[in-house]
Amino acid sequence: MAWGRSVPPLLLSLPFLKRSAHNMSAQAVRVRFAPSPTGPLHMGGVRTALYNYLFARKHQGSFVLRIEDTDQTRYVPGAEEYIQEALSWCGIAPDEGPQKGGDYGPYRQSERKHLYRQYADQLVEAGYAYYAFDTSEELEEMRSMAKKAGTPNWQYNHVTRGRMKNSLTLAASDTEKRINDGDPYVIRIKLPRNEEVKFYDIVRGWVRVNTNNMDDKVLFKGDGMPTYHLANIVDDHLMGITHVIRGEEWLPSAPLHIMLYRYLGWEESRPSMAHLPLLLKPDGNGKLSKRDGDRLGFPVFPLEWKTPANDEVFSGYREQGYLPEAFLNMLAFLGWNPGTEQEIFSKQELIDAFSLEKVNKAGARYDHDKTRWFNQQYLRQQPLPVLADQLRQEAQSQGYDLTEQKAQQMTELLLDRAVFPSDLLKEGQFLLEPPETYDEKTTRKKWNSQARQHIENLRERFAQLDAFEASLLEERFKTYLQEQETGFGKVGPGLRLALTGKGMGPSLFAIMAILGKPETLARLDKALEKLPAHG
């Protein structure tokens, strides 16, 4: 088993496992990510896409994007574009999909509409499905009545279908008449009574469910579209999908899908299944949802999203300055672990290390601090010139003109205290313009007549220097301290305050070197002028 959890040897004799094993060696891996375009893709969806992508790459297979838009009432403009853009930003764009094309298209289910009906008909003819004429209202009433009677989970199944309006209870002529008259109807699967459905899930092992606990799900809707259940089986089959890797929320309907493969006669080529653990919210209970981000102060979406209906804005990792590689690395580790102690993985390293067997079973709680840490790590790995160039552009957009050299110096100076690229400018603002105000607390504690005198003295000394570079400045500064028989703590804070207006920050000598002589002297003059001499 290249990618099964350990399976008892005996079970290998089961026909479909043999088939699987055969599949794996002979058939090219094809996986799909199948979101429905009902809104932006959130990070849980991105992770599902990522695992599909990694699995495909690992096995030299194909990663397919399929848009599951069989519910026309839930269409949200821009959602599909968002999905594609999000995947591209993350660096996991599909090999086949609505944008890219491919040999198995079309890749939108709405454009595949004509394909599904024949399979629904096939099932009806084979006796595995039936027409049902019950209206939504009638079903609603059945459910609420059952609920009042103490049965919260009324099901349309082998017990109840005999009392409903369907082709099993109606005379054949009646059924035919209704259909010819254009009466609305759905097609439901006809599940057997008391039969065990079992399948092997790559991350969970054997899963078994009795058909008594399943219901006769609608396969084909009144509007002429298939439901997800039918469409996903038909498409996976037609598209040659070998492995279905999806979220755990699909686990309860997996047995139904198994039955569909069987009834459609496709059991021999059924894809393997892997149900991924869910992403949980950091606080409280439940899975991560789209509102958690704004509530807890982090994005849940890869890209910013503006709801078309009301212009509500949801923040995105991209816009907040996260690097896609960091985002991806973080996501990969939410529910998967290579078993080594390495945590920083390039995309290629993730591909090489990834396996579904190492995917965890339990849901993973999202930790924003860790995400920030990943970003910090990746930020430092960026080439200096690239960061400097970004800084320069950002500074420019805010009206500062930066030389390449100065941008580079600033980047070097500030990278250690940055988590986001934008921190470089934020933390280095004082290098671009003189302070307007001086930190109140530092002024009160460190700025006295003595400190003032030191600044005056230093100003004179610095004015004598020709080469304004850090090492020289430091040397002169220390010489001065020795002459004065005083310590760094008596002079340094005042100097920093005068130069930057702040009580803390990077090396003073590097700061002065970057500012240059005229600016340094000007700032010292300004501070001497503006700051009162107290104490």
Place this chain on the structure above:
RNA sequence: GGCCCCUUCGUCUAUCGGUUAGGACGCCAGGUUUUCAUCCUGGAAACAGGAGUUCGAUUCUCCUAGGGGCUGCCA
């Protein structure tokens, strides 16, 4: 409620019957640094509970508890 899935430090996780239960984030302490950040060193911190199988269970089985998902003519 029913069905299914899950359960190791606060969080993400390693352990595929025998370990002082390891790492990372976060937290705390110390060191480096004029300060902040970085960096280095150290620390606190976990196998949900109970039975069983076994010479031996965090690891296998069962039960309990807790958590999660599903329970639509949504995906």
